[in-house]
Amino acid sequence: xxxxxxxxxxxxxxxxxxxxxxxxxxxxxxxxxxxxxxxxxxxxxxxxxxxxxxxxxxxxxxxxxxxxxxxxxxxxxxxxxxxxxxxxxxxxxxxxxxxxxxxxxxxxxxxxxxxxxxxxxxxxxxxxxxxxxxxxxxxxxxxxxxxxxxxxxxxxxxxxxxxxxxxxxxxxxxxxxxxxxxxxxxxxxxxxxxxxxxxxxxxxxxxxxxxxxxxxxxxxxxxxxxxxxxxxxxxxxxxxxxxxxxxxxxxxxxxxxxxxxxxxxxxxxxx
DNA sequence: CAACGGACCTGCCTGC
DNA sequence: TGCAGGCAGGTCCGTT
Numbered sequence: 001x002x003x004x005x006x007x008x009x010x011x012x013x014x015x016x017x018x019x020x021x022x023x024x025x026x027x028x029x030x031x032x033x034x035x036x037x038x039x040x041x042x043x044x045x046x047x048x049x050x051x052x053x054x055x056x057x058x059x060x061x062x063x064x065x066x067x068x069x070x071x072x073x074x075x076x077x078x079x080x081x082x083x084x085x086x087x088x089x090x091x092x093x094x095x096x097x098x099x100x101x102x103x104x105x106x107x108x109x110x111x112x113x114x115x116x117x118x119x120x121x122x123x124x125x126x127x128x129x130x131x132x133x134x135x136x137x138x139x140x141x142x143x144x145x146x147x148x149x150x151x152x153x154x155x156x157x158x159x160x161x162x163x164x165x166x167x168x169x170x171x172x173x174x175x176x177x178x179x180x181x182x183x184x185x186x187x188x189x190x191x192x193x194x195x196x197x198x199x200x201x202x203x204x205x206x207x208x209x210x211x212x213x214x215x216x217x218x219x220x221x222x223x224x225x226x227x228x229x230x231x232x233x234x235x236x237x238x239x240x241x242x243x244x245x246x247x248x249x250x251x252x253x254x255x256x257x258x259x260x261x262x263x264x265x266x267x268x269x270x271x
Numbered sequence: 272c273a274a275c276g277g278a279c280c281t282g283c284c285t286g287c
Numbered sequence: 288t289g290c291a292g293g294c295a296g297g298t299c300c301g302t303t
Contacts, residue, residue, distance in 0.1 A: 003296060034279075034298080058297075075297055093283085110280045112297060127298095154274070163298085170296055186274075219296065220283080239296095260276075262294085278300080285293085 002073040004135065004168030005211035006222050006230060007058045010079055013225030014104065015053050017081050021098040022049045030093040034114040037094065044117055045069070045096065056123070057131050057167035061127060067119040070127065074112025080105050080225050109221075128241035132166045137205050140166055142198030149197065156192060157185035158259045159201070169204060172217055172239045175264045178205045179238045184270040185263045186256070210235065238264040 002010070026042035026235040038044070044067070060079075062069040063111035071079070083093075084103045094106040094115060106115060108236050118125050132137035132148075148165040149156075159165055160174045169177065180203040183196055211217060216230030219240065223229055237247050242255030242264055 006296075072297085074280095075295070095292095108280095109282065110295090110297095112279070152273075161297095172296060195293080209279090222296070259274090273303105275303080276301090279298095281295100283294085285291105287289105287291090 002058060002077065002216070002222060003170030003173055004058055005173070005208055005214075005232065006216035006224075007060060007073060007168075008055055008212050009216040009224045009230060010073070010095045011053050011055045011060055014081065017102055017225075018098055018104060019052055020049065021102065022047065023096060023098060024100075024249055025095075025097040027095040027097075028093070029095070030087075030091075030111075033093065033108065034072070034109050035116060038117045041094075041115070041117060042071075050098070056128055056133070057163060058170075058248050059122075059128060060121050061082055062103070067117060068122045070114075070116045070118060070122055070125060071106070072113050074108060074110060076110040076221060077106065077108035077113030078221075078223055079224075080107065080223070080227060098210075125169070132162075132164050135166050135168050135208055140201060140205075142194065142201040145197040145201055145268060146192075146194050149192060150255055154189050155185060155258045156183055156187045156189050156200075157261075157263060159189040159220070160204070161259070161261075166204070168208065171261050172219075173207050174210065175239045176207050176237060179265060179270060180207060182270055184267075185265050187271075238266060240264070 023045045028037050031037040046066045052063040060071040082105050083101055083104050084097050091109045092105050092107050096104040096244050120187045157174050160169050182202040191230040211232040214232040215224055217232040218229035238253050244253050246253055246266040251266050253264055253266055256263045
């Protein structure tokens with residue numbers, strides 16, 4: 001499922017097709033997402049012009065003059081541009097028709113994603129209110145991590161994946177950034193030297209920026225809004241590579257579990 | 272409060 | 288071929 005690079009890839013794919021276009025018709029085929037879709041959504045959107053598509057953390061923000069549609073892709077969600085007459089697929093839950101030829105479809109087999117309408121500033125919405133800084137923005141650096149780690153015993157990986165500390169770093173990129181920074185995922189956060197947090201912050205930025213350039217990572221089912229897979233999978237050093245040779249040393253990538261999430265690291269390269 | 276486990280849901284893969 | 292079990296990119300919530 002989508003982490004920040006996949007969400008950003010989706011946003012960039014949708015933007016040129018939809019921004020400035022007026023909503024003609026909305027159909028909610030399945031409102032039972034992570035949170036129920038507002039039954040008033042069609043009435044709220046019809047006839048309105050989409051002003052911008054922004055991203056905050058892994059949330060997509062569809063801005064209208066009178067409010068914002070907050071979207072999340074959960075573990076298995078995707079958004080694609082189709083023609084209204086294109087064949088529907090199983091798990092196509094919401095259809096938003098813009099021009100005669102362009103329709104946005106929300107597809108999500110596991111239904112962990114959602115679409116929420118809000119008329120307030122989306123930054124103040126309960127889902128977004130407590131989020132930490134953007135990893136690619138100016139407010140994120142080694143001190144962000146070092147400050148959050150002070151006095152805490154959680155694993156470095158859990159800290160990195162805590163959205164109150166920094167947003168957008170999911171399981172793939174947490175594993176990858178820790179490998180690139182040479183930090184063992186299980187190391188207690190409070191016992192990591194400041195210089196190593198600086199290094200980790202740099203690697204987080206690099207791995208996310210690089211993944212965005214590659215259109216994200218496709219493991220099983222992620223497709224960008226154009227239906228193309230992401231190619232960053234070819235750059236993965238440790239994720240999903242348990243038992244395989246390390247790409248940097250003579251060792252073998254190990255798989256463990258931290259916070260109920262699969263965790264991959266090289267015992268030789270990461271301390 | 273921090274930390275942890277379980278919950279939500281479907282599909283796909285493995286092994287018997 | 289069928290079926291049970293484990294696993295999956297995220298996040299929220301309740302309990303210690």
